[in-house]
Amino acid sequence: MDMRPVITAFKASPDRGRGLARDMAVRWALEEIGLDYDVQLLTFEELKASAHRALQPFGQIPTFQADGVALFESGAIVLHIAEQGPGLLPVEAAARARAIAWMFAALSTVEPPIVERSMAxxxxxxxxxxxxRQALLDRRVRGRLAELSARLGDREWLEGDFSAGDLMMVAVLRRLKGADLLExxxxxxxxxxxxxxxxxxxxAFAAQFAVFEASEGVAP
Amino acid sequence: MDMRPVITAFKASPDRGRGLARDMAVRWALEEIGLDYDVQLLTFEELKASAHRALQPFGQIPTFQADGVALFESGAIVLHIAEQGPGLLPVEAAARARAIAWMFAALSTVEPPIVERSMAxxxxxxxxxxxxRQALLDRRVRGRLAELSARLGDREWLEGDFSAGDLMMVAVLRRLKGADLLExxxxxxxxxxxxxxxxxxxxAFAAQFAVFEASEGVAP
Structure with missing residues (x-):
């Protein structure tokens, strides 16, 4: 990439600096690839304004802009970043496709019951x-976690080396912090x-935490 | 692709031939690219058996196997198919990345409230x-639909020509059939x-409907 990417994030993240907002995976991917980036911080009012909706039709963060590419959806952004340099996607075609499968598994199979539980x-x-109802939601999350754990087994990462699939899966599982389910x-x-x-x-964590600190005006 | 792909699907789909199971998007993508394929039909018992779990850690359909590539997650499979031939992904890099962004938007932003409503x-x-609670779930789905509709506007497809992003979005929206929300x-x-x-x-629809007919032993 020639141009320095610009991403968007919450000006005051509701997660209070725990790195659970969706810019975290994007920051992490940029750091893994070794790309410097700028961050544009948005208030909740700015998220819902038409200028941002032109970039993000659902009024959410993050977005990504670089080199004439304008993207939304953290999964798509992480995949795009992963394609820019070595480290997040295997070179061999079959292994690359499997890393991408784990990205979709994280967002489309593991995350929905976790988000449903948090939203409740x-x-x-x-x-x-x-x-x-919460007992029922906990049971659904536990079911997915058990399946994922059985698959991971004693491996270090889901498939061979660390990949964008692991990055997205870890980012999704971190949403359970404090929920006493991951334990x-x-x-x-x-x-x-x-x-x-x-x-x-x-x-990446330090960078998003600095935003929280600034928004609070307090020392860590 | 040299080898004829093999996908998995339900032997007796709970959607009764309406093409709402997740093999539908994969069949559709294969047809758009013009690839013949074979289907292995699985009972619910077979889905949860260890032989299938080795291919699909969450015991679901579909899976995809061809040329030494073994995949799960309909989004990852459709993306892999889209990369095999022209018709589902633009050649130009920025447009290609946006088509993929719409795939993630379909599965990660539009689908979760729709599935949550159906699951309830x-x-x-x-x-x-x-x-x-159903009133609350309907409201969430309507909110997403309104945002998507505002973005689509009077366009034929989400961005320029039909892409894998449209394929996935239409497949997701079809889950609302009979729900009186899309209308x-x-x-x-x-x-x-x-x-x-x-x-x-x-x-693709005819092919999955034929499976339903066979499972029922009735004429359409």
Whole structure:
């Protein structure tokens, strides 16, 4: 890439600097590839304004712009970044396709029950059905985690070397932080910790945490 | 591709031949590219057996095997097929990346509230909260549809020519058949009809319907 990419992120992220917003995977991918980038921070009002909707039809973050490429959807952005340099996608065609399959598995199979559970906590806590239903949602998440853990087994990463598939899967599993569900699957817990230990993850985490600090005006 | 691809599908699809199972998008992509394929039909018991789990860690359909490539996740399979021939991905890099962004948008942004709504109907119909909660789920789906419709506007397809992004988006929107929600967005309703009118869609639909007919042992 010739031009320095520009991504968008929350000016005041609701996750309070825990790196759970969707810019985190994009920052991490950029760090893995070794690409410097700029960040444009948006308020919730700016997210829903037509200028941003032209880039992101659903009024969300992140977006990505570089070299005449304008993208939305963190999965698509991470895949695009992964295609720009070595480190996130195997060169061999069959292995490359499998790394991409794990990206889709993270976003389309593992994440939906996790997000559904978080959304219920966020939006349905006052509803009369909340407690009874939460048990059902926990069970669905646990089912997916058990299947993923069985597949991971004693491997370090999902397939051979670390890939964009692992990056996206770890980013998705991190949404369970504090939920006391990941802890029930020690192999997945250790897998997430391996992802978080990567220097590129740590640089990305620090960058998004700095945004939170600035928005709070407090020291860490 | 040298070898004829083999995909997996339900032996007895719960959608009763309406083409709403996840093999439909894969069949459609293969037809758009003009690739013949074989289908291995699996019972629910076979889906959960270890032989299939080796191919599909979550015990679902579809899978795809050809030329030493073994894949799961309909999004990853459609993307892989789209890369094999002209017709589903633009050649120009920026346009190609945007078509892929729409694939992720379909599966990661538009589909989750649609599936959550269907799952509630399937699994929570007897729960005391069902009716009250369904109104909330309908509202979430309507919100996404309104945003997508605003973006589509009077375009024929999401970006220029028909792409894998449209294929996946139409496949996702078709899950609302019979839900009386798509009808509230005439532009999306017409968009889905344009997708369904494509000869490749019709061949794919007929192929999956033939499986349903055989499983029922009845004439259409």
């Amino acid at each position: 906590i966020l939006l349905e806590r006052e509803e009369p059905w909340f407690t009874a 029930g699957e020690p192999r997945l817990d250790a897998y997430v910790a391996r992802g978080e230990a990567r220097p590129a993850f740590q640089r | 109907i399937l699994l929570e119909r007897e729960e005391p909260w069902f009716t009250a 509230g967005e005439p532009r999306l309703d017409a968009y889905v009809a344009r997708g369904e009118a494509r000869p490749a869609f019709q061949r």
